[in-house]
Amino acid sequence: MPRSTYENLVMVAATLFRQQGYSASSISDILTAADTAKGSLYHHFPGGKQDLAIAAARHSSQCVLELMTGCFERARIGNGCFYDGVQYLIEEIALLFDAMESHELSPVSATLLNGASNEAFRKEAESLFVEWKEAFITEGKRFGMAVDIVRYLGNKLLLLMEGAWVIARAVGHAGPIRDVGIIMREDQWSNPNMSSLTLMASAETD
Amino acid sequence: MPRSTYENLVMVAATLFRQQGYSASSISDILTAADTAKGSLYHHFPGGKQDLAIAAARHSSQCVLELMTGCFERARIGNGCFYDGVQYLIEEIALLFDAMESHELSPVSATLLNGASNEAFRKEAESLFVEWKEAFITEGKRFGMAVDIVRYLGNKLLLLMEGAWVIARAVGHAGPIRDVGIIMREDQWSNPNMSSLTLMASAETD
Amino acid sequence: MPRSTYENLVMVAATLFRQQGYSASSISDILTAADTAKGSLYHHFPGGKQDLAIAAARHSSQCVLELMTGCFERARIGNGCFYDGVQYLIEEIALLFDAMESHELSPVSATLLNGASNEAFRKEAESLFVEWKEAFITEGKRFGMAVDIVRYLGNKLLLLMEGAWVIARAVGHAGPIRDVGIIMREDQWSNPNMSSLTLMASAETD
Amino acid sequence: MPRSTYENLVMVAATLFRQQGYSASSISDILTAADTAKGSLYHHFPGGKQDLAIAAARHSSQCVLELMTGCFERARIGNGCFYDGVQYLIEEIALLFDAMESHELSPVSATLLNGASNEAFRKEAESLFVEWKEAFITEGKRFGMAVDIVRYLGNKLLLLMEGAWVIARAVGHAGPIRDVGIIMREDQWSNPNMSSLTLMASAETD
DNA sequence: AATGAATGAGTCTTCATTCAT
């Protein structure tokens, strides 16, 4: 099925923003990659680059959510536990990272948190991260995990993954992403103690 | 003491890069903020913006190292343990973050990993991260910690902190940074098991 | 009565051209203000912006003519003289000017003489100004005034009013328009001498 | 003497703005006509087109002032009266108008009152017009004219000339400008009565 | 008649950099 101009722009922009960051990706870059005329972009995105960035971030975020869903589904199908789903997810991201010709940055961060502070972008990024955490919790519930524990794991995983995306770019390979898997595995054996679960500052923002 | 033009440029650039990222910070921005003439910059940094970015990243990185040294020194002076130093460091960064009028990004990442992939920048970023890890190990040794464990802790802290810097910008407060403290505290009670220590992919790059 | 799309476009365009001038008013501005779709405009005005400008100028001009007719009618009804009608007209325009939120420019000039020289526009403007003068003469005849004198008065009023529209915009109030009334009043007492009446260069173009 | 880039830009812009109006004159037009690089313009006029417009309007206004001074000087040298100076001025402008390949608009109006209302432009235009009136009064004093009468004549001449510039463009020749001379000549024989002198609304703004 | 997607030349402005003084 031939992609619509709108969809095409979103996908091309999402990719470019992940590869080069929002600020370093020009409208012309996007137009060239999408093989689309200048005016078309502003027809579909009257707010220009910023509108497009929001749409692109949502698209990238959706891809992450689908990846997550798929990995936990795989764990369920294979009679694995929740922690297996986590490992699948991390490995999947690591594989994707290594497969990229140009190592991409964390999708939301590269698209929305890449330049001068922008309140609209900040809010959007915040809500996308919340979506991720909520989806993570939903998956945990399906495995019968305690919500507190899953929330803690989600926060930890988010911090580690965002960091890993940065460090992976610096070292040029997916090693740091796989490290996240190793670190997350600890929790599988030694459950985090109660204080950690409840003290987390970010718990308030859920 | 009146700062030299060179130092002034580096410090101003370092700040702007942290606030807005490399790509979104223009030479003019820097020149205006530094109250310096156009030609001066190219006198001190013949390689232009890229030269300046390398210098700025090193400067920012140096600040992080000094913060680290200071925190562990404080732990030693107060007869605290290594883990106390870690907590001091995290809290110090959280305080700095909250004190900022414009929430800054992770210094190295904002300066060197913010745009299209650039091998010179990547290498510089990698080596700065290595410096951080080595400094961390050096501090650990002073406390009599096993190198393997400290290396593991350093990797974990680096991933978490880089991630926290991103998420903190998204939520608009230092909560995620403080969460790193909570997560790091686990290791204080339940030592990571041996396999984690040796399996870490990033161990190779040290 | 619901205005037709055509009429609506003409009126909206006429207003915008008077407020911002032809060159500074974009098709999009007009479409937005008229709440009309892009293609509709080119259906009704195949010649595009220029077609629309001609129609808008004629519309604005018609409004001026109606104002003129009304003012002289009022003078006749109240048993006033021709000069009273002139004063009514000037005061009416002054009132309209002060009532505008955005002080408008002279309608014909703002619409047709606002940009690079354009022969079609010039001709249209010229003929609209001739229409004004002829209507003025027609009104004068009704009051039994000598044609030469009325033509002279019309030329003088036209020059003064066009100038007043410009200066009124500059000072931000209708004062200069009311000044025209004061200047025109002179002729009421001291008839212009014969040479003035016949020497006028613009007489040729009538 | 080779004109400086700054002066050159001002003069070229002033001419283009008079010919095509501010809105219809693009930066590229100006750059091409001035044979200057894009960046240079923004070096000398950081505020861009608007800065340039202010400078251009002042330049054009200065030319008018010099023309005025010259004409009254000519009248004095030839033992003429103030009214002769007025006629010289009008004829001079008529000659200039006819000499133009592309009939220009009133300099201040075309440059500053040509588009959407702009308070900075409006203020500048107002003050330039005040300058003209003051210069006119200064000249009148030199001829021993009563200030009230000269102020009245200045206001009248300004309104007529601004209007004539518009109508001259419409008819395509300087006839309307010469008409101003004829109209102004009235005052030479029949002094305006006292009420006119004092009632003028614009008197307040002097 | 009306709609809105598409087009690409055009808008103003900023960019990083060079260079003569």
Next chain:
DNA sequence: CATGAATGAAGACTCATTCAT
């Protein structure tokens, strides 16, 4: 060392217009 003029490619965005539906 410092200054600021010059450069022109590139930046984001708007323009008037066309056209298939």
